[in-house]
Amino acid sequence: MSNFVDFKNVSTAGLESSPVAEALAGMRANEARYFMNKYQYEFTTVTAAESQETLDYVKRVLKEERGLEFAAQPLETSRFQVGNIKWAFVFYEDGLAINVLYTVDDPKKRAVGFKLSEGMEIPKELEEKKFKFARQKSKLAGTIRGTFFVIKGEY
Numbered sequence: 061m062s063n064f065v066d067f068k069n070v071s072t073a074g075l076e077s078s079p080v081a082e083a084l085a086g087m088r089a090n091e092a093r094y095f096m097n098k099y100q101y102e103f104t105t106v107t108a109a110e111s112q113e114t115l116d117y118v119k120r121v122l123k124e125e126r127g128l129e130f131a132a133q134p135l136e137t138s139r140f141q142v143g144n145i146k147w148a149f150v151f152y153e154d155g156l157a158i159n160v161l162y163t164v165d166d167p168k169k170r171a172v173g174f175k176l177s178e179g180m181e182i183p184k185e186l187e188e189k190k191f192k193f194a195r196q197k198s199k200l201a202g203t204i205r206g207t208f209f210v211i212k213g214e215y
Contacts, residue, residue: 062104063136065092070200074107074136080155083177086201087157088136091149093200099142105151108134118150121160121172121215130185132156155180162215170211178202 063074067089072081075088092103108115114137122128132152139148141164148160155177163169174186176193178201186207193205 061110062106065089065103065105067093067096067103067200074105075151075153077133078135078153078155078177080177080179083179083202084151084155084157086198087155087175087177087204088151090198090200090204091157091159095142101140101142103138104140105136105138105149108137108150111137111139114139114148115150117215118148118158118160121211121213122158124213125172125211126189126209128185128189130156130158130183132183154183156183160211160215162211167214171208172211173206173208176205178204 065088070085070089072085075081075084078084095101095103115134130152132154134150135153136151137149144164146162146164150158157175159173161171161173176182191207193207196204196206198204
């Protein structure tokens, strides 16, 4: 069952087990606000237990593109298409959020993004790959650190 993410009344529902639940909920709400403002799309999530196909897809892209496998427990996912862009999100217990942006008709505009909730350390899986993180201020999530890489393969 999908859950609408309300960016006006931020809730930690589904994320309570995270040590940074408030910041992760704010980051999830920040994504919801972005999609509403840019695409008029209502961002929804489902529990990780209900979305093995999405988890497998994101794991495959990470593994095949950069040899990445995360030890953190996935809590929620989201997968949808707006316009010509397919999106997949995974929100992890440690505060990490991963998104896969995959344009249907333009192989040059495909990427994986990583966002770190305020208060979490850089996961060792990303430290080892020497990613550089930019900071973004958010009224909903505090300071979000993010980085990305371009997808080269077909998924």
